[in-house]
Amino acid sequence: MTRYCPHCWAEVAAQAEVCPHCGRSLGEDAADFLGKLIVALQHPDPLTQRRAAFLLGRIRDPRAVAPLGAVLAGQADVYVNGEAAFALRAIGGERAGAILAEVADDPSQSIIVRRMAAGTPRESPRGNSGQTGDAGHLGTGESTRPAADSASLQEGGT
Ligand SMILES: [Zn+2]
Numbered sequence: 001m002t003r004y005c006p007h008c009w010a011e012v013a014a015q016a017e018v019c020p021h022c023g024r025s026l027g028e029d030a031a032d033f034l035g036k037l038i039v040a041l042q043h044p045d046p047l048t049q050r051r052a053a054f055l056l057g058r059i060r061d062p063r064a065v066a067p068l069g070a071v072l073a074g075q076a077d078v079y080v081n082g083e084a085a086f087a088l089r090a091i092g093g094e095r096a097g098a099i100l101a102e103v104a105d106d107p108s109q110s111i112i113v114r115r116m117a118a119g120t121p122r123e124s125p126r127g128n129s130g131q132t133g134d135a136g137h138l139g140t141g142e143s144t145r146p147a148a149d150s151a152s153l154q155e156g157g158t
Helices: 030-042 047-059 063-073 077-090 095-105 111-118 146-154
Strands: none
Touching: 030 047, 030 063, 047 063, 047 077, 063 077, 063 095, 077 095, 077 111, 095 111
C-alpha cells in the first residue's frame, strides 16, 4: 500500500502516523488529499503543479479528469501539460480519452504534449512509458503498485 503525505506529498508507509520527510502528522487530512491535489493543479509554482498532476495520475481517481482537462485547456507550461496528459492517460476512461484526443489534435499545444496525449510515450517527462509509474520521478525511490493507491486513499489509508 502506498500513501502520500498530504503536506509534502512524499510517499509514506501505510501505518505511519508522522511523515518521516516533513515530520508533520498524517491522517486527519488524508481524506482530503485528492481535493488538495486538485487545488494544487492551479498552484503558481509549475513544479507543484507537475507533482500534483503526477500524483493524480498515480491515484487514478476519475474525479481528477475534469481538473486535469482544465489544466490542459489553460496552462502554458509544457511540462505541466505533459504531466497532466500523462495523468489523464493513466486514469483512462471515456472523458479522459476525449480530452486527450482533443489535445492531440490541438496545434496550439506543444508537440511533446500532443505526443503524450496521443499515446506516444517517447517524450515522457519521466523518460519511460510505464503507466505503472516511477517513484524515482519524485525522488522517493520506492516501487509501488498504483492499482492499490486509490483504494488506500478512499479507505483513509488503513
Ligand atoms: Zn510530509
